[in-house]
Amino acid sequence: MRDTDGMAALGQQGRPVDEVIAELTDKRSGDVKWSDGKTFGMVYDGGPSVHEVAEQAARLYLHENALNTQAFPSLRQIQSDVVGWTADLLNGDENTAGFLTSGGTESILCGVLAARKRGLAERNITEPEMVLSESAHAAFHKAADNFGLTVHKAPVREDYTANVEAMASMVNDNTVLVVGSAPQYPQGVQDDIPSIAALAKSVGANCHVDACMGGFVLPFAERIGRDVLPWDFRVDGVTTISADIHKLGYAPKGVSVILHNTKESRKYQTFVFDDWLGGFYASPNMQGTRSGLPMACAWAVMQHLGVDGYIDLTQQTLVNADLMRAGIMAVDGVRVLGEGQFHLVAMAAEPDSGIDMFALGDALLERGWYHDRQTPPDNLHSTVSNTNTGVIDQYLVDLSECVATAGTTDDRSTTYATLE
Ligand SMILES: *Cc1c(COP(=O)(O)O)cnc(C)c1O
DSSP states (O other): OOOOTTOOOOOSSOOOHHHHHHHHHHHGGGSOOGGGTOBOSSOOOOOHHHHHHHHHHHHHHTTOBTTOTTTOHHHHHHHHHHHHHHHHHTTOOTTOEEEEESSHHHHHHHHHHHHHHHHHHHHOOSSOEEEEETTSOHHHHHHHHHHTOEEEEEOBOTTSSBOHHHHHTTOOTTEEEEEEETTOTTTOOOOOHHHHHHHHHHTTOEEEEEOTTTTTTHHHHHHTTOOOOOOSTTSTTOOEEEEETTTTTOOOSSOEEEEESSHHHHHTTOEEEOOSTTOOEEESSSOSSOBSHHHHHHHHHHHHHHHHHHHHHHHHHHHHHHHHHHHHHHSTTEEESSOOOSSEEEEEEOTTTOBOHHHHHHHHHHTTOBOEEETTTTEEEEEOOGGGTTTHHHHHHHHHHHHHHOOBHHHHHHHHHHHO
């Protein structure tokens, strides 16, 4: 027998349904308790009726396969509806076209691939390059790594937005893609998309706007009268946009939208093949077999919420984030990085306080508050959403108590020294 190195082999005999489910339920006991609102990110809770409609849709589409929409015409329609609604929210026109993908990363992979293929087909670029800001999501680097593009990465400005002049110095005849974020993930600030799109257009490159976070926030923030700088298909030169329904679109995990400004652009991301023994094969994104479940859930959640439902959730989300930002600024020793206007908050130490932010993160976690950690500088990241409604006041109380007792980075070097 194979040495399983601590891993058990699958049991010879199957187990009863109840027993299997009981063990799975038990396994979850150590996971974050997102439903109490104390997790800032990863799970986005639209409320009980949103769960209900998603769970019922999931049950209907648990087994369906969207690889073949001839067999499942309902999934073709579902995809076309969701893509169409998203294009409309993002101010596309009758030429706007897109697909559903499994998430933001896949949407970005599709956007980068389309840019590379367009560069080869229309400009004969065989050594493709892309230009982005150091705030752009890691998924762009993954795409460059997978598809063989050279990345030019510009430092951010002091306010954490993309430094478009620095990016301009990196654009050349091999540039197939220039990237902007609306907003970017690390500090939640929005790049100057019109300048980035103009830069891309000046060399005939694609401009991808990463609205994985903002795609289902900014359209509604604009409707409730918040200041939203131009970022969507109203901006000349924007060729592709990624928007995640499984984030602030409040659908369960596994669904995002990639939109192209034209159907010709969309063609560059699809793969069509008719030269193997398995017959005609067409695939719009990175997947082969594609679960119908997340697509149906997205359809159901969007139909259930409607624009008004999203406006309500966005209103609460932005109020939560504003409260959090104001509360953090009021605590001595910590500060908010950048001037984000939306739902992402990065909290760092005041430069002279010496507070060990990751020790602070541990102390908050002991009280149930979960943040992602990022650096530089060491900071705690929050994706605020409707999930956190009603808990921010308590969070701020816990935060000031934890800051008061948090160690400094000097303590941390001592700990590291002891560990060695
Ligand atoms: C989450 C996110 C991504 C990646 O999306 P996944 O769904 O995690 O694959 C890309 N860009 C931004 C700005 C994001 O917030």
